[in-house]
Amino acid sequence: xxxxxxxxxxxxxxxxxxxxxxxxxxxxxxxxxxxxxxxxxxxxxxxxxxxxxxxxxxxxxxxxxxxxxxxxxxxxxxxxxxxxxxxxxxxxxxxxxxxxxxxxxxxxxxxxxxxxxxxxxxxxxxxxxxxxxxxxxxxxxxxxxxxxxxxxxxxxxxxxxxxxxxxxxxxxxx
Amino acid sequence: xxxxxxxxxxxxxxxxxxxxxxxxxxxxxxxxxxxxxxxxxxxxxxxxxxxxxxxxxxxxxxxxxxxxxxxxxxxxxxxxxxxxxxxxxxxxxxxxxxxxxxxxxxxxxxxxxxxxxxxxxxxxxxxxxxxxxx
Numbered sequence: 001x002x003x004x005x006x007x008x009x010x011x012x013x014x015x016x017x018x019x020x021x022x023x024x025x026x027x028x029x030x031x032x033x034x035x036x037x038x039x040x041x042x043x044x045x046x047x048x049x050x051x052x053x054x055x056x057x058x059x060x061x062x063x064x065x066x067x068x069x070x071x072x073x074x075x076x077x078x079x080x081x082x083x084x085x086x087x088x089x090x091x092x093x094x095x096x097x098x099x100x101x102x103x104x105x106x107x108x109x110x111x112x113x114x115x116x117x118x119x120x121x122x123x124x125x126x127x128x129x130x131x132x133x134x135x136x137x138x139x140x141x142x143x144x145x146x147x148x149x150x151x152x153x154x155x156x157x158x159x160x161x162x163x164x165x166x167x168x169x170x171x172x173x174x
Numbered sequence: 175x176x177x178x179x180x181x182x183x184x185x186x187x188x189x190x191x192x193x194x195x196x197x198x199x200x201x202x203x204x205x206x207x208x209x210x211x212x213x214x215x216x217x218x219x220x221x222x223x224x225x226x227x228x229x230x231x232x233x234x235x236x237x238x239x240x241x242x243x244x245x246x247x248x249x250x251x252x253x254x255x256x257x258x259x260x261x262x263x264x265x266x267x268x269x270x271x272x273x274x275x276x277x278x279x280x281x282x283x284x285x286x287x288x289x290x291x292x293x294x295x296x297x298x299x300x301x302x303x304x305x306x307x308x
Contacts (some may be wrong), residue, residue: 052253054253080281080284084273084277147253147255
């Protein structure tokens with residue numbers, strides 16, 4: 001029983017691994033409404049880009065936008081977020097491979113640098129949507145729209161499913 | 175010296191991962207670098223504490239994110255993300271990685287001082303962080 005199970009399990013594991021590999025690269029996409037099914041975040045990306053803020057899912061900006069972000073790390077929204085050339089190259093490649101397919105350009109045709117400026121984000125997070133109000137992002141419990149983890153409780157690990165959304169109640173700030 | 179002791183010593187030295195270091199190593203190195211410019215230099219925790227809390231001509235101070243007590247968790251001033259304590263006595267991961275120490279001093283000094291820090295400044299801050307919670 002034990003031995004048979006073992007080879008069966010190995011077979012299943014391989015099959016599942018093959019499915020994972022086939023499905024994932026194409027599967028990293030945001031559904032039009034709310035649920036995100038994406039590849040797990042790369043550990044180096046998580047460590048480097050998740051140090052000061054949530055490691056945002058690469059699928060939320062286009063290759064062009066990520067390229068512009070990576071080019072500008074020495075002045076990253078007012079702070080120095082520069083990386084050594086080797087790390088930068090590895091992260092650049094990861095972002096390039098996992099960027100979203102939809103364009104994230106601004107009205108002026110230049111690539112947007114903030115996920116919160118994209119049309120997709122603004123539509124999904126407009127007041128009235130999912131219990132959001134016009135002041136939700138500025139509440140002390142949230143602070144900014146870039147603080148994904150304030151409401152998306154799995155955001156630190158790259159999970160944004162609807163079941164893990166919990167908007168903090170006003171007045172619960174630390 | 176016995177051959178076996180020598181071999182054991184060599185094995186120990188080579189088994190350490192590349193870039194591994196401890197807080198005292200960084201203190202010693204920065205102090206040494208500072209002495210090449212000023213032979214009388216000695217790192218001072220008190221000077222490090224004042225420097226950590228003082229403005230240096232930019233919008234942020236060290237304490238803006240790391241708080242006035244680096245033995246406690248801080249918070250990124252813009253994003254609100256939690257920052258683990260800086261004092262190695264409280265957070266043993268601090269001051270143990272060449273790569274991390276070089277990266278964060280480079281970046282944060284540019285944000286706080288508008289330039290890279292001098293060896294003397296780094297020595298003082300490291301001396302300050304080391305003695306917190308000791």
